[in-house]
Amino acid sequence: MTKKLSIIVPCYFEEETIPLFYQAVEKIKPQLTDIELEYWFINDGSTDGTLTAMKKLNQKDPVHVHYASFSRNFGKEAALYCGLKNATGDYVTVMDADLQDPPDMLPEMFKYLAQGYDCVGTRRTTRSGEPPIRSFFAKLFYKLINKISDTKMVDGARDFRLMTRQMVDAVLEMSEYNRFSKGIFSWVGFNTKYLKYPNRERAAGQTSWSFWKLFTYSIDGIINFSQFPLDLATFAGFISAFLSGIAIIFIIVRYIIHGGDPTTGWTSTICVILFISGIQLMFLGIIGKYIGKIFTEVKKRPIYIIKEKK
Ligand code: UDP
Numbered sequence: 001m002t003k004k005l006s007i008i009v010p011c012y013f014e015e016e017t018i019p020l021f022y023q024a025v026e027k028i029k030p031q032l033t034d035i036e037l038e039y040w041f042i043n044d045g046s047t048d049g050t051l052t053a054m055k056k057l058n059q060k061d062p063v064h065v066h067y068a069s070f071s072r073n074f075g076k077e078a079a080l081y082c083g084l085k086n087a088t089g090d091y092v093t094v095m096d097a098d099l100q101d102p103p104d105m106l107p108e109m110f111k112y113l114a115q116g117y118d119c120v121g122t123r124r125t126t127r128s129g130e131p132p133i134r135s136f137f138a139k140l141f142y143k144l145i146n147k148i149s150d151t152k153m154v155d156g157a158r159d160f161r162l163m164t165r166q167m168v169d170a171v172l173e174m175s176e177y178n179r180f181s182k183g184i185f186s187w188v189g190f191n192t193k194y195l196k197y198p199n200r201e202r203a204a205g206q207t208s209w210s211f212w213k214l215f216t217y218s219i220d221g222i223i224n225f226s227q228f229p230l231d232l233a234t235f236a237g238f239i240s241a242f243l244s245g246i247a248i249i250f251i252i253v254r255y256i257i258h259g260g261d262p263t264t265g266w267t268s269t270i271c272v273i274l275f276i277s278g279i280q281l282m283f284l285g286i287i288g289k290y291i292g293k294i295f296t297e298v299k300k301r302p303i304y305i306i307k308e309k310k
């Protein structure tokens with residue numbers, strides 16, 4: 001019996017890569033036996049010819065190629081969610097438009113699903129073509145998040161994965177506004193097999209992720225999947241309360257023995273005040289981050305807005 005595979009492709013300024021992507025997938029299609037394809041290209045508010053490229057493919061292959069175009073840039077996570085919502089396939093895969101997620105891995109991925117896995121993910125074994133400083137921070141991020149979060153995240157794992165309908169439905173149940181897919185895919189559980197492959201460079205166009213964007217993204221990941229920063233605040237509070245308790249006893253004892261001289265100790269007092277207030281401000285900021293997340297979450301704004309869909 002023929003099953004349907006939905007391919008979700010978030011696109012942001014990908015006019016050059018969309019046709020290449022479609023060709024590359026169509027090329028491996030004969031290797032996917034009894035599988036019918038459904039494409040969902042999501043235009044994440046690109047202002048170049050991205051939407052036109054999607055429309056062209058839709059005209060060429062209206063049965064299989066669908067697209068949705070956002071009213072503005074909502075981010076890759078929103079585009080992924082939109083794709084997952086619209087996909088009707090028995091299996092769903094999410095792939096970047098730039099062919100950094102090799103379509104020729106799909107046949108092998110299906111083999112693992114047949115063996116009983118619910119999901120087959122991919123991870124890069126190399127980070128060639130990436131600035132070393134970026135790789136360094138990426139490694140650091142994975143080390144940190146895996147220490148402080150119960151949700152395990154695999155270093156080098158891409159968003160590129162093949163999932164069963166059951167897992168997709170589980171992911172869709174997580175309708176949170178602050179979406180961090182790497183965490184969400186891991187949080188829902190299920191048996192995931194990771195296939196390794198060496199990094200591939202973009203087919204065309206440019207990455208839209210600046211260092212700053214990646215940095216804030218990783219902070220989001222931490223805030224969304226860990227409460228460790230709050231525990232740290234509590235811990236720091238206890239330590240400083242304990243130390244100041246000792247200091248108070250010390251001062252009282254010294255006063256009793258030597259008598260008091262209120263004018264000395266100005267420098268050390270100022271140092272202590274600055275240190276403690278700095279720490280307080282820092283933790284206020286961290287708490288503020290969580291409150292900000294709660295705020296965006298309770299507002300229940302839509303995750304994306306579609307302007308056009310076919
Ligand atoms: N993308 C998106 N919205 C954005 C940024 C990126 O839909 O705001 C898409 C982009 O078109 C691509 C995928 O997300 O298909 C991955 O982006 P990119 O290749 O720029 O990131 P990298 O591979 O360098 O991590």
Ligand code: MG
Nearest residue numbers: 096098100202
């Ligand atoms: Mg890319």
